Amino acid sequence: MATIARTSARVFYYARNVVRDVVPQALFRRRLTARLEQATLSDEAARRRLNYYNKLRDGFAPSANAVRISKLPFTPTMYYYDLKEFARYFDPGLLIDVEFGDVRDVPKVPTIVKDRPIRDDDENAVIMKLDKFRHFQMPADTISFADKLPMVVWRGDLNNPIRTRFLQAVRDLPFCDAGSHKPNAPAEYAKPFLSISQHQRYRYIVSLEGNDVATNLKWILNSKSLCLMPRPTYETWFAERQLEANVHYVPLDPDFADLGEKVRYFERHPAEAERIIAAANAYCRKFSNERDEQAISLLVLYKYFALSGQIEPDPELWRFIES
Incomplete structure (x- = not known):
């Protein structure tokens, strides 16, 4: 919207x-x-x-x-x-x-x-x-990592198997607010639309590629939330290939089984999360x-x-x- x-x-x-x-x-x-x-x-x-x-x-x-x-x-x-x-x-x-x-x-x-x-x-x-x-929509984020909800969020179209696999993996995790806002989404995955500013209320935002790159990746990396995602397989002017795992974002396994472990780790080590966020923000500034x-x-x-x-x-x- x-x-x-x-x-x-x-x-x-x-x-x-x-x-x-x-x-x-x-x-x-x-x-x-x-x-x-x-x-x-x-x-x-x-x-x-x-x-x-x-x-x-x-x-x-x-x-x-x-x-x-x-x-x-x-x-x-x-x-x-x-x-x-x-x-x-x-x-x-x-x-x-x-x-x-x-x-x-x-x-x-x-x-x-x-x-x-x-x-x-x-x-x-x-x-x-x-x-x-x-x-290249990258609005400012005024909420500090510490003041965000200690939860994971994702919204998107279920236009490839990766996204469906992700929802299957996290559907029963109480700290995940993940689903699709699209009218054709299966009932078990249907969630209300969230704006970028509403996403920014969460500490952890997942980025998943769609038909090619993940459209939300740029504004996530420009936010004060921590980006979690599988390694990118496509790139644009944003040069996604040059993003480094555990430097600019937190890598996720293809089956997303490590999501809970990663969130628990950064909840115990918020300074490390903020280090990654700072590097991601710096990467965005060159554009x-x-x-x-x-x-x-x-x-x-x-x-x-x-x-x-x-x-x-x-x-x-x-x-x-x-x-």
């Missing part, structure tokens, strides 16, 4: 992007050189992130299914607007392979995606910050620098177009990318 603030933010998101689409796009293209020069002022961490999202090293040719920037698919709308926000700085005739939605496998050709499976041969999945209005986020986004696309042979890379900028 959307709050008034969230609804207002959604209206602003669409209004801003509609305006960007109707103004002469040449205005953005004239600013590309200046924006890229500014991007080279980014620090080493930003350069590492660029080359993490875009791992391509060799030249390639766009596929027969590639589309021109001027013809990017308009649906899902938020994917279109989030990619167009930065693609509009480049020549509208440049070709780009895109795959919107939940990506379950690595594309066969270099492709712009929102997410990719965590595996070694993932170079063709070039990550951009897509569907960010949904995935809050909007200048870096924009610079990295432009550079991801610049590297893609340069390696596809569609633009001649500036030597100084390319040294920054490859250094």
